[in-house]
Amino acid sequence: CVLCGRTDDCPEKYGEKRTYVEYDLTVHYYCLLMSSGIWQRGEEGEGVDGFLITDIRKEVNRAAKLKCNICKKKGASIGCVAPKCKRSYHFPCGVQKECIFQFMEDFRSYCWEHKPVQKFPDKESRGTSQCTICLDLVEQLPIYTVLKSPCCKNAWFHRECLQYQALSAGIFFFRCTVCNNKDKFQKEMLRMGIHIPEKDASWELEENAYQELLQCYQHCDVKRCLCKKGRDYNEPDSKWEIKRCQCCGSRGTHLACSSMKSWEQNWECMECRSIFAKSGNYSKQKKRSLATSEKTDRTTCWLEEPSPKCPRQSRESQRNFLLQSPKIMCQNNLSPCSHLELPASNRVTMSLSPLMSNGNWSLRKKHLRKQRREVSNILKELKLQVNTKTTRLNINAENIWNSALKGFRQRNFSATNTIEIKFTNCKNRSKADTSPASKHCFFQLLMLHLQNSSLFEGSSAKNLSLDFQAVKENLYFEAGKMIAVSLVHGGPSPGFFSKTLFNCLVYGPENVKPALEDVADVDVAQTIKMIKYADSLSSLQSTIHDCYEFLAAAGCLRPITALCDKNMLVNDILIHHVIKRITSPLESFRQGLKTLGVLEKMQMHPDAFSSIFCHKPERLSAETICDLFAIHSSSDVNKVEGADFWMSYLQDVESGESVVTLEDILFFVTGSFSIPPVGFDPEPTIKFLHIMYPVRNRLLHCLELPITKTYEQFKNKMEFTIRNTLRIERE
Secondary structure, rough: OEEEEEEEOHHHHHHHEEEEEOOOOEEHHHHHOOOOOOOOOOOOOOOEOOEHHHHHHEEEEEEEEEEEOOOOOEOOOEOOOOOOOOOOEEEHHHOOOOOOOOOOOOOOEEEEOOOOOOOOOOOOOEEEEEEEOOOOEEEEOOOOOOEEOOOOOOEEEEEEHHHHHHHHHHHHOOOOOOOOOOHHHHHHHHHHHEEEEOOOHHHHHHOOOOOHHHHHOOOOOOOOOOOOOOOOOOOOOOOOOOOOOOOOOOEEEEHHHHOOOOOOOOOOOHHOOOOOOOOHOOOOOOOEEHHHHOOOOOOOEEOOOOOOOOOOOOOHHHHHHHHOOOOOOOOHHHOOOOOOOOOOHHHHHHHHHHHOOOOHHHHHHHHHHHHHHHHHHHHHHHHHOOHHHHHHEEEEEEEEEHHHHHHOOOOOOOOOOOOEEEEEOOOOOOEEEEOOOHHHHHHHHHHHHHHHHEEOOOOOOOEEEEHHHHHHHHHHHHHHHHHHHHHHHHOOOOHHHHHHHHHHHOOOHHHHHOOOHOOOOOHHHHHHHHHHOOOEEEEEEEHHHHHHHHHHHHOOOOOOOOHHHHHHHHHHHHHHHHHHHHHHHHHHHHHHOHHHHHHHHHHHHHHHOOOOOHOOOOOOHHHHHHOOEEEEEOOOHHHHOOOOOOHHHHHHOOOOOOOHHHHHHHHHOOOOOOOOOOOOOOEEEEEEEEEOEEEEEEEOOOEEEEEEEEOHHHHHHHHHHHHHHHHHHOO
């Protein structure tokens, strides 16, 4: 600050610190307001809030001649207004010495000897009271840090609490917290040096602060929601429209989930039904399955809540009940299997077969490319959070996980800082490498380690595993954080998530139904298969008897009265093993993915982000590389001839008529074997120059190519340079 000379940035104490680059000027707002030799001679938008720049310069020169009576340094721009008092001081020094600054009228300042004090009647008792803002104890003494309400006898405040309250409430809402008096209270607080800004209250300035009051309840609360798009999905004038409870309005259901044929039908939630039942005014409807509805889509289930639990039984009685053989027929003469869903394998086949056919494979690829372009634009928006301040990570490539973990947990690490990588075990990289290539290499190694770590299980499409030591050390959070940082900072995407894991992250685990393919444990998968493919009730009961201990531990015991009950049992086991078992790791992992706002964007654009989380990057093609590089040339002739040679060379490489690959070319220029989801920054460029051999600049992602007379010369120089450069790097 040009007036007080301090770098402190504390708006509550010194006002907003403002920097005006065009005037080469930085100043605290309060320092400017309280300076004795300056007035607002300009219009409101002129200079600095009406203070002309020339006047500020003059005030700085005037203050440079005055010594502060507190810190003994020059630049004291504020003087005590008491007659015959010649004390001068800086604003921060005055605050420290408990001077009073009145933010009204002439903006007067009083030193520590002449400051105004509040008067207390001698007969008034002294003791402790409760600050009506922070509710901590405050001594009833006439001191600087304590203020008394002028309108309420027993209202005492900490000065700091009052100042924070005033800054938040503004002049329109700042009043006594006990009696709500405004005029008398504000007048006294201004006299005692409380700054009350002329603005609306902070809670009134928040955008859409009361938006939730205008929102209707939109959530399906039935025990088993049938909507594949989640409990919050609402499509008006369809079976997925949400109907609210006609009594309380605080519970809802999809029309299809409660077998309602139209929106006009009445519906009550379970809480309201129980109240009506107790009062005798409600006649409970008979249970019925969605299978009895004319509009059923064969994905059926019981719609009513289960009856209250029976008294706890012994393990032996549970086993006898589980294995009882008599079939219990449902009400309304329904068959025992009428409430079951189709097997998961059938649903997958029906939903994926159109996409995976040969005729639509090219359309599928185009769709993935479109989604990845959308993700790239989203990640570029998130990358705007990254500033120029750098954080250096010392990475040991032979122990990538521990060194990365140490770097991410260091005190000065911030996901919004620019990341620099220094490989400590590589002789050729003894100094910090600030080029993108080093960072690409680090994130590629990190994603590869995560894919093969104990945090995930499965073959190609992976789910979270249950590692108690990792939970204890909070490693799932760190893994999610690393993936989020990699995506925003230009690293590769994971590409190994299963669809089930991705849906759990995006839609919530309660809205996801796992499949048998999600079970990585061979023994558990075998148990599920034995139950699923049991061909008779006796064989099913025998299988359940053999794995009783496992089912009891998983909490999946249920009465088996018909062969079709096996599907419900399989579903319970899958939900327990794939989802409920890893609830803690999943929540921790989700918290890590919230870094830089990545999870929020995933939930807003699930289809787009699925293309990079559940699919490996598309194999490079000559067309992809050609589109990636922008061509620059000193002349149009050189540009046309060079571009022809460049495109022909890429086609030769793609067809295998070269000793290098397209991945080699990309790595030669950028240091990355694949195109990161966020893209390259800066975007790769090509220049055609009169040089002997190709030259790369990985910092700028620039490839300078030689202008040759024939294509053979161009190809030979390209292969010689790329092949030898990469060979040296590998060595």
